Amino acid sequence: MEIIDKVYSIDSIGFDSNCYIIGKNEITIVDTGASPEYAKFIIEKIRSFGLDISNIHKIIITHRHPDHIGGLKKLLELLSSNSILVYVHKKFITYYKLSNVKGLSDGEILNLDGLLFKIIYTPGHTEDSICLYNEKYKILISGDTVFSFGNIGRVDLPGGNIKNLVKSIEKLAKLDVEFLLPGHMDFVMEGNKHIKQSLQFAKSNLIIYE
Ligand SMILES: [Zn+2]
Numbered sequence: 001m002e003i004i005d006k007v008y009s010i011d012s013i014g015f016d017s018n019c020y021i022i023g024k025n026e027i028t029i030v031d032t033g034a035s036p037e038y039a040k041f042i043i044e045k046i047r048s049f050g051l052d053i054s055n056i057h058k059i060i061i062t063h064r065h066p067d068h069i070g071g072l073k074k075l076l077e078l079l080s081s082n083s084i085l086v087y088v089h090k091k092f093i094t095y096y097k098l099s100n101v102k103g104l105s106d107g108e109i110l111n112l113d114g115l116l117f118k119i120i121y122t123p124g125h126t127e128d129s130i131c132l133y134n135e136k137y138k139i140l141i142s143g144d145t146v147f148s149f150g151n152i153g154r155v156d157l158p159g160g161n162i163k164n165l166v167k168s169i170e171k172l173a174k175l176d177v178e179f180l181l182p183g184h185m186d187f188v189m190e191g192n193k194h195i196k197q198s199l200q201f202a203k204s205n206l207i208i209y210e
Pocket residue numbers: 063065125144153
């Protein structure tokens with residue numbers, strides 16, 4: 001569905017992450033789901049939004065979990081274009097074994113078809129987690145750092161760290177967020193409220209994991 005002009009969401013199916021589409025004349029895909037089948041679904045959905053798939057130029061990965069990168073290879077194959085750049089956090093750039101991959105740093109700003117998105121490094125769920133923030137329209141694409149209704153990404157997988165997650169959510173809680181677009185679960189309005197609940201919940205988990 002179209003959330004605001006030039007920003008679309010594609011819901012997950014089963015284990016897939018949600019996927020977000022930014023732009024019309026120059027399209028960016030954020031996260032790719034768990035499987036090659038979901039990659040095909042992404043393409044179908046982009047077409048159903050009335051967009052031209054030859055305008056896809058960038059793929060941004062919020063972190064390297066299989067449910068977010070499982071469709072990446074298939075997407076690149078389906079789009080059969082070497083001009084597509086894959087953006088990931090610079091810490092794990094070599095993990096992808098791709099020639100067209102670019103490393104992102106905290107604070108970097110990407111112009112995605114006229115919408116400016118700031119990269120916010122948010123380790124905790126993984127060591128390479130990033131969020132994308134658009135200040136003008138108050139949009140946060142939060143990966144698996146925070147979800148709606150006070151939920152948070154798990155920290156019991158390799159690279160997970162609850163202390164880092166709390167620090168990262170503290171960073172997010174300072175932003176003015178209206179549209180919260182998480183990696184799983186539904187997108188919600190009044191993002192600030194949801195992020196504050198997530199921060200509280202993450203803090204209450206400090207004791208469990210210490
Ligand atoms: Zn994850």
